[in-house]
Amino acid sequence: MGHRLNGKRVLVIGGAKYLGKSVAQAAADEGAVVVLGARDEKLAWSVVAELGGDHAQDHSAIHLDVADEPSILAAAQSLGEVDHVVITASAHHNVPVADLEHDGILNAVEAKIIGPMLVAKHFAPRMPSTGSFLLFSGTAAWNPSAGLTVMGVTNGAVAFIASQLAHELAPVRVNAISPGITDSGTWDDLDEEGRTGMYDSAAAGSLAGRVGTTDDIADAAVWLLAAEYVSGETIHVDGGSRHA
Numbered sequence: 001m002g003h004r005l006n007g008k009r010v011l012v013i014g015g016a017k018y019l020g021k022s023v024a025q026a027a028a029d030e031g032a033v034v035v036l037g038a039r040d041e042k043l044a045w046s047v048v049a050e051l052g053g054d055h056a057q058d059h060s061a062i063h064l065d066v067a068d069e070p071s072i073l074a075a076a077q078s079l080g081e082v083d084h085v086v087i088t089a090s091a092h093h094n095v096p097v098a099d100l101e102h103d104g105i106l107n108a109v110e111a112k113i114i115g116p117m118l119v120a121k122h123f124a125p126r127m128p129s130t131g132s133f134l135l136f137s138g139t140a141a142w143n144p145s146a147g148l149t150v151m152g153v154t155n156g157a158v159a160f161i162a163s164q165l166a167h168e169l170a171p172v173r174v175n176a177i178s179p180g181i182t183d184s185g186t187w188d189d190l191d192e193e194g195r196t197g198m199y200d201s202a203a204a205g206s207l208a209g210r211v212g213t214t215d216d217i218a219d220a221a222v223w224l225l226a227a228e229y230v231s232g233e234t235i236h237v238d239g240g241s242r243h244a
Helices: 018-029 039-051 069-079 101-125 149-169 190-205 214-226
Strands: 009-013 031-036 062-064 085-086 132-136 172-181 234-239
Touching: 009 018, 018 031, 018 085, 018 214, 031 039, 039 062, 039 085, 062 069, 069 085, 069 101, 069 172, 069 214, 085 101, 101 149, 132 214, 149 172, 149 234, 172 214, 214 234
Parallel strands: 009 031, 009 085, 031 062, 085 132, 132 172, 172 234
Antiparallel strands: none
């Protein structure tokens, strides 16, 4: 257990499950006071009870839906100043182009593009100059694949959002992480055969020879939150899959 985030207030949006939950745990382990923002506030509170860390009694949860600006504003007004905001929320529409649906595309765009910009709008004025935003992109933007067009486009946009916001919100920092295929629970909707096949293929296409773990991503997230001289960057935590 370290202290890189000792006493810092860290809001993790989408922190009730998958990568967000792991990032929240890592932040707590580094001494942060964690707030979980989620659509399912009851689930978020159940995760809060498991976080531990030096400030276990101070962790909390709040309702926040990145696709609903009033809920973003309400959360910002309720929380007041936060040091760091991590946005892991996402929505998937992984289908071939021939099967694309307007609402599916819009849901993904709201979660990965519109939502983070509105979060920045309402939380940046409440941040100290040493604060930061951490967004989540993904390998689909740099490794195109049939059926993942929406994911690739929205993940690619996140990298540009980080760069643009870093310029406009400075000295508040804005960065993004682009994870490779990670065994985080995100793909549990696939049957076991499909999931195993995808992981095997991803491992073969990675210089690291394996898929990512939630610890891989959470470690990078904590580093970026604490790295006060890094802004506007997208850090690829993908086992070198872009170069394989």
